[in-house]
Amino acid sequence: MKRLMLALALFLGVQAVSNAQEVHDRKGAHRNMTPEQRAEKQTERMQQDLQLTDAQKKAVYELNLQSAKEMKAARAEGAEMNREKFKAMHEQKDARLKAILSADQLKKYETIKAERMNKMKERQGDKGLRQG
Known part of the structure; x- marks a missing residue:
């Protein structure tokens, strides 16, 4: 019985490490995307949503291409980059997007954007609770 429990615990431990690695790999792949x-x-997601x-x-x-290139260049600056600059870049992109989308599409875009921000804040809040 002890061997069975030990084998089960070992299996679950290996499975947990494997799953953690998969999540890390997916995040890494996202970071290595070209502009x-x-x-x-981003365009495909917007096509589906809007x-x-x-x-x-x-x-x-x-x-989206222009914005991705600007973001990549800004990230390359490293320490000089700050939240305010990223926020300004996003606001500028949203302003240009308003000229492209219809009123209904823009309303839906704003709703989706707010939902994603809320989910992100929830995940960040969860991380803070787990770390403490």
Whole structure:
């Protein structure tokens, strides 16, 4: 019986480490995306969520590509980069996006954006509780 319990505990430990590695690998893959890959992924998500027209999809892709390149350059600056600069970049992108989307699409975009921010804040709050 002890051997069975030991084997089960060993199996569960290995499984937990394996799952943690998979999550880490997925996050790492996201960080290593090129600006083009990021723009394509963002545009596809927006296409699904907002049902963009072909012209809108092309304009949104160009905007996402420009934004991804700016973000990559800003991250390369490293220590000089701060939250305020990232926030300004996002606000500028949103302002340009308003010229591309219809009123209904913009409303839906803002709703989705708020939901994602809330989920992110919840995850960050959970991390703080677990660390303490």
